[in-house]
Amino acid sequence: MTKEPDAAPRSSSADTLAESSGEIALPPFASLRAFEAVFRLGGIRKAAAHLRLNHAVVSRHVKQLEEWLGGPLISRSGNRLALTPEGERFHSRVSAAFAELLFATQEFEGRRRNGPLRLWCVPGLSIQWLSAQLAAFERANADFRVELKPTDIPPNLSIHEADADIRYYRDDGPTVPGGRGLRCFELARPEVMAVASAAVASALGPIDARRLPFLHEEDDSEWRAWLRLNGIEPPASLEGPVCWHAHLAIAAAKQGRGVALASRFLVEADLAEGSLVQVNIPDTRPAVLGGYILVAREDRWSTPVLASLRHFLRQRAQDFVAANI
Template sequence: MTLEYLDEIEAPRPKPAAHKSTPPFAALRAFESVGRVGGLRRAAQDLGLDHAVVSRHVRSLESWLGVPLIDRLQSGGRLTADGERYHRRISAALAEIAAATSDIMRPGEQGPLKIWCSQGFASHWLVPRLGRFRADSPGLEIEVQPTEAKPSFAAREADADIRYLWGEATPESLFAGVRWIELVRPEVMAVASPDLLAAYPPVREPADLLNLPLLHKKDDEQWRGWLAEQGLTGIGPMPGLRLWYNSMTVEAASRGQGVALANACVLRDQLRDGRLVKVEVGRPVTSGAYFFTTRADRWSHPPLVRLRRWLTQELAE
């Protein structure tokens, strides 16, 4: 049990209020965020509000409905069965409000095409090529937000999300009311600068990589997974520099600080100009895929159609 909910466990069962036909919109928006991001504190960050404010909104909604929406005996703010059913319908309703608002606005007032994607994909792949897409889309304003967070499509935080998901996961596990396509499933490879490799004995098999400085994203799980695909398990401690983003491990590798794991999409330019080279050992490993996701009702929006087709064509090359 987290301290986040200790002050709410003994709350009396809420009683319905019959004097209004709909709950306050702020309470609905707070509840939608709690269910989408998985917790009151995360929802507070998502909405840019204080945790106590979000908590009060949710409790007022429960009082209005007369039904508990959050199981406060469970850590993480898990929704009750009633809460899950209500959340599905509220999410759909907020998405419809956003769609109706977008549809009625004149084209010049709809704002830029907002794209969310990972920092590495943005800096190493998308931005260097975005000029070609803009040249084919005159007058279209574009806003790229590099982030590891997932957007709220219901709140129109993003028009499109480009995200790498590990294993067999798909955007359905993250979003409701969306459509998506798999863009590419690239190889994940070990890379290093030529100078670093020249300073160490030749790497002839995957186990030899353990004798080189390894670069990790947050922890060593990526390296352990990649080496397991090569048949190496039961490995002891794996020291090395720990960085929070793959783009940082790639940058550190290009500066000779160690061996990084990254996929072929974000490495294409560095491999081409020789800043990095692939360590040619082991079998090819494909650990996940990039997905393009939009709200289902915006799937046929012309700028999104053009962006989706352009991404598919560029990544196919």
């Protein structure tokens, strides 16, 4: 392991010199780097291995950063470390700064210019629609490559975890797309319909919209919103299995486990081949619950690959919706 010199605590003479020269005093780089790595990687020993330092040196750097700042960043309980609220905010900003340094270095060296666009997306849309669109995009744009990561967890774009992200935002949901330093546009606002296997649909008999064999994603809130948009007040409980993901709820519907809600972006192929059918519930029609939104950093928004992909996906989405009106 490499031995680094200890980070010196802030001195009043150093502050005076910085102020007189018009500079802003900053903590020692080694302490910032150790602090960032500890809570990005999940522990002092992991950070020490990553930085190729002795774990005692990393621990000392973190302690000296607190001394330099004049306040606690970490709460300690035995061998467990956790960020204080102030420490969490500070770590978020420090991580973003290190990510920006890394990104600037890669960009200068040409690695980012020649690398793929890193796109994260919710799994259902990734599997059922987006993957095929990206293949068509790359065929039409031989110089561009897109690396797709299906995930329910949105990336931290401030630290360049991804270049862009697409997910579904419900109109009545708690999360709003975008934020500081980000730009977004709506890819599509698809209608959502009830679907099931042909066997389940034919076995339903007289349909009571309040007592279907419901299939849910994370909870029953989507079905509740859909029923209310159709003028039907749902009962206190909408019984049915929780599938956690849109594509798993669709798979459960195909397997005959019940009735799911889905847009044609997710079930067009299944409807065409007959593994799913639309369930015609009396006094209801497909309803719009939200939209698919693409979000990216403002400073990456106009890069050639992202600009081209935005326009391509928007046109493909518009064509898809128009073909299914």
